Amino acid sequence: MSISMLLSMAASASADRVALGRKADGITFSSLERDANAGATLLREDAAGSVAFIGQNSPLLPTLLFASAAAGLPLAPLNYRLPGEVLRGLLDRLDAPVVIADSRYVEIAQSTGHRVISAEEWLSAVRRTEPVPGPEADPGSAAVLLFTSGTTADPKCVVLRHSHLLSYVLGTVEFASAEEHDRALISVPPYHVAGIGSALTNVYAGRGMVYLPDFDPATWLELVRSERVTGAMVVPTMLARVVEHLDGAQADCPALASLAYGGARMPLPVLEQALRAFPETGFANAYGLTETSSTIAVLGPEDHRKAIESDDPALRARLGSAGQVVPGIETQIRAKDGSVLGPGATGELWVRGEQVSGEYRGTGSVLDADGWFPTRDLAYLDEDGYLFLGGRNDDTIIRGGENIAPAEVEDALLTHPAVAETAVVGVPDDEWGQRLVAVVVLREGARAEVAELRAHVRGLLRGSRTPDEVVFRDELPYTPTGKIIRRRLVAWLSAAAEN
Amino acid sequence: MSTEAVGLRAGLRLKSQVCATEVIVVRPGTRPLSLCCGGVQMLGREASGPAGVTPVAERMRGSLLGKRYTHPEDDAVEVLVTVSGEGTLSDGETDLVLKEAKPLPASD
Numbered sequence: 001m002s003i004s005m006l007l008s009m010a011a012s013a014s015a016d017r018v019a020l021g022r023k024a025d026g027i028t029f030s031s032l033e034r035d036a037n038a039g040a041t042l043l044r045e046d047a048a049g050s051v052a053f054i055g056q057n058s059p060l061l062p063t064l065l066f067a068s069a070a071a072g073l074p075l076a077p078l079n080y081r082l083p084g085e086v087l088r089g090l091l092d093r094l095d096a097p098v099v100i101a102d103s104r105y106v107e108i109a110q111s112t113g114h115r116v117i118s119a120e121e122w123l124s125a126v127r128r129t130e131p132v133p134g135p136e137a138d139p140g141s142a143a144v145l146l147f148t149s150g151t152t153a154d155p156k157c158v159v160l161r162h163s164h165l166l167s168y169v170l171g172t173v174e175f176a177s178a179e180e181h182d183r184a185l186i187s188v189p190p191y192h193v194a195g196i197g198s199a200l201t202n203v204y205a206g207r208g209m210v211y212l213p214d215f216d217p218a219t220w221l222e223l224v225r226s227e228r229v230t231g232a233m234v235v236p237t238m239l240a241r242v243v244e245h246l247d248g249a250q251a252d253c254p255a256l257a258s259l260a261y262g263g264a265r266m267p268l269p270v271l272e273q274a275l276r277a278f279p280e281t282g283f284a285n286a287y288g289l290t291e292t293s294s295t296i297a298v299l300g301p302e303d304h305r306k307a308i309e310s311d312d313p314a315l316r317a318r319l320g321s322a323g324q325v326v327p328g329i330e331t332q333i334r335a336k337d338g339s340v341l342g343p344g345a346t347g348e349l350w351v352r353g354e355q356v357s358g359e360y361r362g363t364g365s366v367l368d369a370d371g372w373f374p375t376r377d378l379a380y381l382d383e384d385g386y387l388f389l390g391g392r393n394d395d396t397i398i399r400g401g402e403n404i405a406p407a408e409v410e411d412a413l414l415t416h417p418a419v420a421e422t423a424v425v426g427v428p429d430d431e432w433g434q435r436l437v438a439v440v441v442l443r444e445g446a447r448a449e450v451a452e453l454r455a456h457v458r459g460l461l462r463g464s465r466t467p468d469e470v471v472f473r474d475e476l477p478y479t480p481t482g483k484i485i486r487r488r489l490v491a492w493l494s495a496a497a498e499n
Numbered sequence: 500m501s502t503e504a505v506g507l508r509a510g511l512r513l514k515s516q517v518c519a520t521e522v523i524v525v526r527p528g529t530r531p532l533s534l535c536c537g538g539v540q541m542l543g544r545e546a547s548g549p550a551g552v553t554p555v556a557e558r559m560r561g562s563l564l565g566k567r568y569t570h571p572e573d574d575a576v577e578v579l580v581t582v583s584g585e586g587t588l589s590d591g592e593t594d595l596v597l598k599e600a601k602p603l604p605a606s607d
Contacts, residue, residue: 174602175565197607286606295606
């Protein structure tokens with residue numbers, strides 16, 4: 001069984017329902033299936049070894065994803081903002097790739113020396129081609145290749161096989177569960193695992209997708225209202241911008257039944273403001289990694305509601321949790337010596353399940369002998385199986401022998417009205433080992449003094465968690481998937497200290 | 500008509516001999532089963548069976564596309580219908596039952 005089966009089932013159940021694009025001119029599920037099969041015919045004739053995609057999320061993405069699957073070729077969506085030399089390096093790591101590129105990226109794609117077909121050209125060829133059936137892809141073959149941005153210099157290429165993706169979709173989605181009027185708004189890029197996951201889960205659910213490739217908060221809100229979007233997924237920085245744009249006003253998106261967020265840590269103050277701005281919307285936190293075929297833990301709407309309405313600090317605290325793991329996923333919290341810890345104890349989170357790949361092109365699998373995958377995230381599980389993430393193992397700052405989690409200090413700073421974004425890092429210090437430096441981006445037009453911000457944090461947390469320094473910047477460095485690049489800040493701060 | 504209890508494995512694809520029904524085993528359960536459709540043993544999807552097999556009339560109540568079926572005595576069995584048809588899914592004489600859907604919130 002391959003991911004192609006997801007589309008053939010969807011086309012069977014919802015042939016004439018709009019799958020992609022707006023109500024007025026959308027592509028139906030049966031047309032998507034036809035296009036995918038015609039696309040596969042073209043790809044087989046082309047004799048490429050793999051398919052690379054340089055472009056934004058749009059109706060082309062699911063078409064290309066299912067076409068590649070039907071042709072038995074892996075699809076590698078690449079970050080379209082990368083410079084030519086970097087793209088060339090990534091393409092060189094693939095097997096005989098053919099590159100499909102959005103027209104605005106054709107030139108940079110061609111500069112890599114690889115074979116490029118423009119998206120328009122490919123789609124019009126697809127529409128002119130008669131689909132010829134071919135053999136179904138092997139469940140063990142690679143369906144998607146995703147380069148992680150991660151914390152290491154050279155991106156690793158995660159191999160997601162049909163079996164992993166199927167396990168994820170079948171384990172978390174009920175077939176044809178969407179109603180005719182349901183609409184998902186896709187604003188995450190295709191090179192983010194959620195960009196691929198959403199194409200698969202929405203097709204299997206029979207849910208139509210509309211796209212917003214160039215995110216800006218005003219347009220996002222407008223589209224959610226005009227297309228009567230019923231479900232959307234955003235990364236934390238997008239939600240922060242929507243909340244900032246609303247500036248205390250209600251979002252007024254009556255059709256938006258659910259809003260999922262994930263990809264990076266959601267600062268608590270942002271979430272609390274969002275819950276107030278979207279009072280009728282069900283919020284869901286999704287935690288997952290590229291290596292685990294996306295979501296492995298969900299904190300659902302009920303948990304969000306219970307937490308926000310509760311006086312019980314334990315229930316309230318759940319707002320900061322990643323929720324409970326999805327069916328099919330097992331967890332272990334391991335100490336540094338590898339021993340498995342009980343509830344309440346913090347260690348590294350390891351996970352196991354059929355949707356977990358843990359495999360990289362070139363370096364192979366990092367699963368241990370029993371199939372467990374190390375997430376490199378610090379975490380603990382409470383008595384009821386709620387997962388609390390403590391930031392990456394390497395983010396913890398050790399100042400004067402005390403362990404400090406940047407998240408706690410960052411959340412405290414974010415409650416100050418002048419602070420828009422912040423990252424707290426540890427910089428080498430002769431006296432303390434590491435000192436705490438807060439890098440702050442102020443809201444437009446806002447002002448704040450260093451002393452004021454330090455006093456603000458001291459008022460909320462213990463003295464030792466007060467930043468030793470506060471540095472102001474216009475922006476913070478983020479990975480393409482919205483995680484703060486802490487090592488870059490540390491390097492910049494260390495260099496500045498030396499001068 | 501003879502039916503044989505066989506240990507299933509996850510990923511196994513089976514088809515009905517008497518209707519269009521096709522299934523995939525999502526979870527095999529804890530013991531061997533005689534997976535039948537329309538009262539007749541199901542075959543591997545790629546296998547070819549004899550022509551003109553007659554279904555058992557009382558076992559043609561239909562299977563639903565995309566639904567999961569489980570065994571009333573073993574909820575570790577999970578079979579997903581990938582092509583719907585007229586036959587009823589059973590383990591020999593024991594009809595499989597619809598597995599209750601416990602949908603998760605959409606996360607991507």
